[in-house]
Each structure stands twice: as structure tokens, then as C-alpha cells.
Amino acid sequence: MVCPRNANDLTPRALRGRDVLLRPACSDDARRLAAWHSDPDFVGSFFDPWPESSDAWEERISTRTPEEDTFLICERNSGEKPIGTAGYWNPYTLPRVFRGLEIWYKVHPSSRGRGVATQTASLLLDHLFNSLPVERIQATVVSANEASRRALLRVGMQCEGILRRVYFLHGTYVDVDMFSIVREEWNTRA
Numbered sequence: 676m677v678c679p680r681n682a683n684d685l686t687p688r689a690l691r692g693r694d695v696l697l698r699p700a701c702s703d704d705a706r707r708l709a710a711w712h713s714d715p716d717f718v719g720s721f722f723d724p725w726p727e728s729s730d731a732w733e734e735r736i737s738t739r740t741p742e743e744d745t746f747l748i749c750e751r752n753s754g755e756k757p758i759g760t761a762g763y764w765n766p767y768t769l770p771r772v773f774r775g776l777e778i779w780y781k782v783h784p785s786s787r788g789r790g791v792a793t794q795t796a797s798l799l800l801d802h803l804f805n806s807l808p809v810e811r812i813q814a815t816v817v818s819a820n821e822a823s824r825r826a827l828l829r830v831g832m833q834c835e836g837i838l839r840r841v842y843f844l845h846g847t848y849v850d851v852d853m854f855s856i857v858r859e860e861w862n863t864r865a
């Protein structure tokens with residue numbers, strides 16, 4: 676499915692990897708995204724469920740900027756069945772001081788352990804470094820989230836430190852690892 680968005684939309688129709696493609700989310704996806712994020716199995720052990728209405732998701736999808744986008748991760752070989760969601764956003768509120776983008780992804784439990792997150796992170800990095808004048812891309816991961824940490828290391832990101840007790844998870848504050856890759860590292864990756 677390819678959904679039209681708006682006339683000024685600069686997002687590519689889809690980012691194609693070996694087994695998955697990332698297509699921009701559209702309003703038809705709002706119900707699915709709302710349901711997924713309300714489901715404890717989908718969000719996994721390192722997020723609290725995030726109950727939000729499909730209207731809220733529709734609003735988020737329709738008000739995206741060049742610094743924020745949401746994608747559906749789809750299987751390439753099964754009629755582009757949605758198996759997760761991913762995206763990027765600007766975590767920095769003062770661009771005069773700090774600049775960068777942050778990537779994120781969530782893979783449906785039925786599709787985990789098959790390299791989907793790794794391919795997704797790689798597609799997002801290639802897309803952002805190829806299409807925007809961004810110097811730094813980061814990802815934040817609860818320190819205990821070994822699968823996500825490994826996916827980020829696999830695509831050439833490095834852990835640059837720990838944000839101690841920054842994230843409130845299941846009723847307690849936990850540490851989060853800050854990963855990043857800068858353009859020069861992406862240019863010279865093997």
C-alpha cells in the first residue's frame with residue numbers, strides 16, 4: 676500500500692532493504708499504530724504501553740516535518756505485510772546549540788530475531804545521511820535491551836555513554852545508553 680500524503684511531501688515512497696521495506700505511514704495506519712503501541716507484547720519489556728487514540732496517531736502522521744517521520748516496516752516477500760514501525764525525530768530543542776536526529780524502531784513479536792531491526796536501522800541511517808545535511812544520528816536504548824544494542828552496534832553506531840536514571844520504566848528510573856554515528860564514520864564504513 677502506498678498512501679498519498681501532501682503535495683509538499685519530500686519523503687521517499689519507500690526505503691527498500693533486502694527483506695524489508697520502510698514505507699511512510701499514512702492515515703490508514705493510525706488504527707494499527709494505536710493498537711500496537713497499546714499492546715504490552717508489541718512494545719516489549721523496555722517500554723510501558725503507550726495508549727493513544729488513533730486520532731492522535733493520525734494527527735502525528737499528518738503533521739510531520741523534515742525532522743520527524745514515521746514508517747511502517749513491511750516484509751518485501753509477503754505482499755508488504757506490516758511487521759513493525761520505525762522513524763526518526765529531532766531530540767534537540769535548541770538548534771543554535773545542539774543538532775542531530777534520533778532513530779527508533781519496534782518490530783512485531785512474530786517477526787523478531789530475523790534481522791528486521793538491523794536492516795531497519797541501516798535503511799534509516801542511509802536515508803538520513805543521503806537526504807539531509809545531518810552530521811550526527813543517535814539512538815537511545817534502555818541499557819538492558821540487548822537485542823536493540825546489538826542491532827545498533829551491527830550498523831556501525833557506538834555507545835558513547837549512559838544517561839543515568841533518565842527513563843521512567845515500569846515504576847522506576849532506569850539507565851539509558853546513548854548510541855551515535857557521525858557522517859564521517861558512515862562515509863567510511865566497511
Ligand SMILES: CC(C)(COP(=O)(O)OP(=O)(O)OC[C@H]1O[C@@H](n2cnc3c(N)ncnc32)[C@H](O)[C@@H]1OP(=O)(O)O)[C@@H](O)C(=O)NCCC(=O)NCCS
Pocket residue numbers: 717718719720721722779780781782783786787788789790791792793794815816817820821822823825826829
Ligand atoms: C529490540 C527489537 C527492535 C529487536 O528487533 P529484532 O528484529 O528482533 O532484532 P534483530 O533480529 O535485528 O537482532 C539484532 C541483534 O540482537 C540479537 N538478539 C535478537 N533477540 C535477542 C534477545 N532477545 N536477546 C539478546 N539478543 C538478541 C540478534 O542476534 C542480533 O545480534 P547479532 O547481529 O549480533 O546476531 C525488538 O525486540 C523490539 O521491537 N522490541 C520492542 C521495542 C524495542 O525495544 N525497540 C527498541 C527500542 S531502542
